[in-house]
Amino acid sequence: MRPSRRSFTAAFRPARRPRWFLPGARCAAIFPVLLASLAWCGNSALRSEQIVNSSPAGFRMRSAAFTEGEAIPRRFTCEGANISPALHWTEPPDGTRSLALVVEDPDAPGGVWTHWVVYNLPAQARELQENVPRQAKLPGGGAQGRNSFGHTGYEGPCPPPGNAHRYFFRLYALDSRLSLQPGATRQEVQAAAKVHVLGEAQLMGRFKR
DSSP: OOOOHHHHHHHTSOOOOOTTOOHHHHHHHHHHHHHHHHHHHHHHHHHHHHHHTOOTTOOOEEOSSOOTTSBOOGGGSTTTTOOOOOEEEOOOOTTOOEEEEEEEETTOTTSOEEEEEEEEEETTOOEEOSSOOSSSBOTTSOEEOBOTTSOBSOOOOOOOSSSOEEEEEEEEEESSOOOOOTTOOHHHHHHHHTTTEEEEEEEEEEEOO
């Protein structure tokens, strides 16, 4: 029996959607679910990053010479003995194979000015004593790079007269030693270290003349 045109059309006609099944209603129902899923994924990624970049006891640095945000004593600047301050830090994150230190002034008139570069410090190190010698290789392990003055080792704050400058002491925990010879620049150290950073400890001091 040959089906009628009407029955053929009815057989392939899309089922009528109920009135509540509107595009707007569907989006309204799905949108909160998508938001919740994205939020969960974002929070998971954030938690993972926090776990990777931290250690059980936290990774922090301090100095007996000055506290966070306070003035750096003249002894450690170009107006004094111009020696490096003592630095101490807590246990770095698990997996740390070496440590690198960069001291820089982002307020310098010509751009970021580098005052100290140290890298390939042993992972077991927990301090740099006051007045680190200005030599390419450190006795306990590690190397020093060139600062913006063109010298090896530490050169203290020496800003032009005026407002106080900020000096950031940044200690990086790395999952590898850096394949750099002594005398590397800040840019070379940071470029080599950027894919190896497990955590960072920071201390900032100020100085004005």
